[in-house]
Amino acid sequence: MAIQSDTYTKHGLARYLVRIPGLELRENEPLSRHTSFGIGGPADLLVIPSGPEALCAALAATYDAGIEPLLLGNGTNLIVRDGGIRGVVIRISTEMSALTFDGTRATVEAGASLATVCLQCARRGLSGLEFAAGIPGTIGGALIMNAGAYGGEMGDVTEWVEVATPDGRIERLSSPELSFGYRHSALRGLGRVVVRAGLRLKEGDPSEIHAKLCDTMSTRCEKQPVSSPSAGSIFKRPEGDYAGRLLEAAGAKGLCVGRASVSKKHANFVVNLGGATASDVMRLIGAARELVHEKCGVWLETEVCVVGETAANGA
């Protein structure tokens, strides 16, 4: 369908998007409802596709209107600033989460929960995703930053990824083209949207896989503040060390700004004590980083993605 010139305004674009089958549209949607931190100002337009076709149509219309959309999975690695997003956010989550198996191979849509895929593999005696037990993001979010833990990462099990281009076409990229590295993939900053992925698992012993998942989960519960709202690890692991160890050594544990606090359980987690703003979190991250720099001489790099505008009052 040709896009009319009125798509070049926010409301014109909304009127166009609303006619795309399989697309849910919300205006001025608070993104605090869509982030694990429970923090974030509103998106002008939040678009939720129910499948790849609706996603491609929404993507093409949004780029055609001169707007680069922000992609959102489960919002578990994201700080959305208090002013929110002036533009379009496309959320790919449970509505786009089909999962099929063919022997040791799995094909999974980007919105599937990584933890659920990991459990489904375990049930079939398929090994390779045990590291992902308890990682609360989507497959799409996990591929973008090569999520990993306990010696495993997405790159180890990914054969190919299908992405949507700004003009709404689907392209398949093979694993070598994705250049997976520590919390990095070539997908980051490419302007491509993860639509689905092909994973290659190995046959394993279901009871051993299950035991590994239980071990991983109990380690997480023991060491991480899993019941408090957070965005997981704030800083990347610096060369030869751990961000959590440096933050603890520098005395950052328990440091607070407003209602945001460096977790007393794990210093690389910032938790929302209830009512924290993104401004609280960003000031706390800045203070913790300065502290580590001053005491340990290391400048920590953030792992979490920060997006959006500051609020009109500067918060």
Ligand SMILES: Cc1cc2nc3c(=O)[nH]c(=O)nc-3n(C[C@H](O)[C@H](O)[C@H](O)COP(=O)(O)OP(=O)(O)OC[C@H]3O[C@@H](n4cnc5c(N)ncnc54)[C@H](O)[C@@H]3O)c2cc1C
């Ligand atoms: C308690 C807790 C524990 C965690 N533990 C770990 C851990 O052990 N290891 C680890 O690596 N991470 C961990 N995380 C962080 C987070 O869960 C992962 O990074 C996860 O993969 C992010 O997925 P998401 O769907 O939430 O992505 P989001 O936070 O929604 O988005 C993250 C980035 O990916 C982009 N994106 C999302 N979906 C798509 C898509 N379909 N196409 C293109 N771009 C997309 C977004 O634009 C954004 O830039 C943890 C988080 C929490 C809260």
